[in-house]
Amino acid sequence: MSTTLSSAPYTVFFDEPLSALLESVSLYLHVPFCHTRCYYCDFNTYAGLLSLREPYVRALLTEIELAGEMARTAAGAPRRARTIYFGGGTPSLLSAEQIRRLLDACRAAFAVDPEVEISLEANPGTLPSAHLQALRAAGVNRLSLGAQSFDPHLLKLLGRTHSPEDVAQAVRAARSAGFDSLNLDLMFGLPEQTMAQWRETLLRALELGPDHLSLYSLIVEEGTPFFTWVQEGRLVPADEDLCAEMYEYADALLQEAGYANYEISNWARPGHECRHNLTYWLNLPYLGLGAGAHSCFAGRRFSNVREPRQYLHLLASRQRPEAESETLSFETQMAETAILALRTARGLHLPSFRERFGLDFWQFAGQRLRHVSEAGLLEYDGTWLRLSKRGRLLGNEVFLCLLPDED
Ligand code: SF4
Incomplete structure (x- = not known):
């Protein structure tokens, strides 16, 4: 690698040089619990394990400490962390006190930036105002709500347990709690979804004034109820041309409303681009902590054991829960950097x-x-x-x- 990295700011997104970014990490904390499983979901998450929340948090605290030691700089100093992201699963199922303990552990193990972006994924319908206020007070400063659709029939089809009104209510409560960076996730290309329904969902989302929107087209993954239903002919996947039309319609509408499409699936008001996700797209180092979480650090890609009980078992004896690891060739690193940036x-x-x-x-x-x-x-x-x-x-x-x- 070149040793003559310039001191110019790297890209339009980060006000600092590439060399500094490559020396830092982003932290991803996985919370593998949900009330129920949505019918399309293939994430590493589990329903019926809520009683494991506190033991899981304790295991995660240990893993954060071990990761901090593993990631120390060549001079032995704690590694700088630029962003922290609670993903899942449904991280909002943890108490604010548990989130605060996890953040304290990150600060003890890493040199966390004072202005760190701390994102948390949450599901509408599970967010009382008091919980949102406590999360904000614990330091979370960016909220990502899984809205998915404003059509009640489609929400039901997806297996979501919230209503469109729950989304509006969650946005209002989040704003009153002081969240001034708010994302809505929406899905398109759903079975049975019409262009009119998609338009209505986008307009209802825009009425709520989010700072950021992530739009994902449905991918029917093997092992999900959706996959079985498609195999059985009970569900017809959306037409590809219609999906492309939905994407183009959304892009035009959101750009017109002042949101820049800064990544294929993501639109933001100026200054609200998600710095954590930019870490992935610019192929910068990150550490994923928690069951099944993935990392890319020091020329290696590695992932943790997926099953929460196995994860707890390993951390109980302070073993790093790494399950798989791959050393990235120089050529792979170049290819991935190009693909992600494109x-x-x-x-x-x-x-x-x-x-x-x-x-x-x-x-x-x-x-x-x-x-x-x-x-x-x-x-x-x-x-x-x-x-x-x-x-x-x-x-x-x-x-x-x-x-x-x-x-
Ligand atoms: S809430 Fe999210 S993580 Fe949980 S089952 Fe649904 S899609 Fe999966």
């Missing part, structure tokens, strides 16, 4: 690529990208390489070209 609206900053890897991007990928470039899927302005409008719909074709050949 998901963002600004694209890949070619001078930064050269700084990071000591290799000209075109030397690495010119030949591989020739075909998709000729097909008009890419735009290049001499500094930034990005997907064209057409390329955004066919991004996977570009990404496949960049992946290293299998041995």
Whole structure:
């Protein structure tokens, strides 16, 4: 790697150089509990295990301490942490006091930035005002609500247990509790979903004035009830053309309303881009803590055991719960950095690529990208390489070209 990293701010999102970002980490804390399982969900989460919440928090406290020791800098100092993200599962099922203890542990084990972004995923319908106020007081400063749809029938079809009114109520309560950075997750490309329903969902979401919107098209994953129902012919997946139309409609509507599409699935008001998720898209280091959480740090990708009881068992004897690990080749790191950056609206900053890897991007990928470039899927302005409008719909074709050949 190049040892001559410049001191210029890295990208439009971070006001600091790439070298500083590469020396820091983002922390992801996984909370694998939900009241019930949604029919499409394949995340590592469990219903019926709420009684494990306190033992799980205690295990997570131990893992944070062990991770802090493992991630110390070459000089032996605590590693700087820029963002903390509570994901799940349903992290809002933890008490504010449990969240505060976890944050204290992060501060004891890492050099957490004073202005750290602390996000927490929450489900509408499980958020009394007092709980939101306590979470805010504990230090959480960004809330991400799983709204998914404003259509009661579609919410039921998804297996969600909240109503559209619960979402509106949660947004109002979050604002009164002092959350000034708020995301809504919405889903499109759902079975039976019409364009009119999607339009209505977007308009209802915009009325609530979120700072950030994440729009995901449904992927029917193996092992979920949705997958079985599709196999049995009881559920018909959405038409691909309709999905593309929904995406384009949403993009136009949200941009018109002042939200910039800074990543394929994410729109934000200026200054409200999610700094934690940018860590992933800019391929910066992160540590995932908790059952099944994934990390990418020091040239390795690794993940924890998935099953919560096994996780508790290992941490009870202070063993790191790592289950799988892969050393990333130089070529894989270059490919992944390019693919992830191409998901963002600004694209890949070619001078930064050269700084990071000591290799000209075109030397690495010119030949591989020739075909998709000729097909008009890419735009290049001499500094930034990005997907064209057409390329955004066919991004996977570009990404496949960049992946290293299998041995
Ligand atoms: S609330 Fe989220 S994590 Fe929990 S089951 Fe539903 S989709 Fe999965």
